[in-house]
Amino acid sequence: MSDTRPIGVFDSGLGGLTVVRELQRVMPGEKIVYLGDTARFPYGGRSEEVIGEFAHQAGSFLYKHDIKLMIVACNTASSVGLDSLKRHTREHPVIGVVLPGARASVLRTAEKKIGVIGTRATVRSEAYNRAILKLDSEIRVYGKPCPLFAPLVEEGLLDSEITRMTAQHYLYELVDKGIDCLILGCTHYPLLMEVIQATVGTRVQLIDTALWTAKEAQDILVALDSLNDGGDDGLAGSSFFVTDLTPGFRERAEAFLGAELTSVKRVTIEELTDAAGD
């Protein structure tokens, strides 16, 4: 049976389009309804309460589009807002990026020492730590918030001395702990892959959560017999919503997506809060 309903993807901004890119690679026939909360990006410094509220509003909006699966592509919202979202979702399946990233890292660490970098809220939540320790209680997890990485990516400083110095400032202490696996716990960080790899050295494996989340989505849809078998042009039938058409958003979005954006519409914060109030 072919399930032609779309997959909903929610992110605090445009970085979640890296998850859409991986979804297209593994399941090119799937249509996407994407919501990027660009009017309130970034979430990383906000409280758990507010992140939970924003995630609930985003979920309510996406569920109105008859989605078959919801993916929280934002690491901060996955770490902090997923419970709030699940409380309101009833029968709908929801996945975040934390569990897939945790699983991939547990399979790869030999030293049983894993580093996690992300926003302040992601690291403070210890969501990755809990997920990893459930899989293997002997692993040691070292978290480090890197709040300057996302602004550096937004500024386009992917290969700059400022970025290299910032990476050293954040990452040397993780290297000193002897980690052999580093989870890139923010959708922006894969764009800094080269600087991060050069800083931590080649014996540390970097884990890009977007890829593993797309694979997990595929596993779930296969298990539920809900794949869309209708060809390979899912992107053409996809819809993209943002809460602010920020200047230059199209170029940045296409950098994350690796493809041309088709239709993009603005949805206002009022429409989101109304959706959540229904």
Add this chain to the structure above:
Amino acid sequence: MSDTRPIGVFDSGLGGLTVVRELQRVMPGEKIVYLGDTARFPYGGRSEEVIGEFAHQAGSFLYKHDIKLMIVACNTASSVGLDSLKRHTREHPVIGVVLPGARASVLRTAEKKIGVIGTRATVRSEAYNRAILKLDSEIRVYGKPCPLFAPLVEEGLLDSEITRMTAQHYLYELVDKGIDCLILGCTHYPLLMEVIQATVGTRVQLIDTALWTAKEAQDILVALDSLNDGGDDGLAGSSFFVTDLTPGFRERAEAFLGAELTSVKRVTIEELTDAAGD
């Protein structure tokens, strides 16, 4: 006649408390109602449309507190959202930080070359340029967005090699233009005063807009005969509202305010949009 009504101060976050600090210095008897939109901070990368909407919501909320004067302490909202706000304010006086900062710089430049640093939205709006050219059309204004400065302050890197290198990256081109005055067009930048001064050299005067905005507020209240003559403990009778009680907000707020915060309450985004809808 003593007018005991409070002054409303609106900012995208906590940085606007530097304006409250200066207001207290020049008019210690004035009570303040402060609104910091910490759930949607920072505004600097957002579109004019969204900044205008947020400013309108904030204004609607503050006007419910029977304020006698509204100050937009946020440079981004002053540059981009002030018109939207004025359209909705009818009889209420509103001032931003742009005009006071522009006036102070025009009085100080000998070379008639002024630099302006701020967020992307502030610099793109050219609000400082227009204000300066109205006062003296011979002056040349050079704008430079510095989107990493606010995150560096939020990260506490006030005296770091990363910050010095970032300052050089942004500011050397302004020095090369021959400016002798530099407007710090963001509430966060005065905390980087030492690094900025060391980068541009001592022949460039730095203009802190918070101080000049407080003086302008005083001039207006004197002209309207609306000063509060009731003592010098205005801060004790003041109210502080934020849209998110972000982690560590109290320490950061008190660093900007230079005093202990009395009562702080959270107001939700829904309450703001409701206020604007009335």
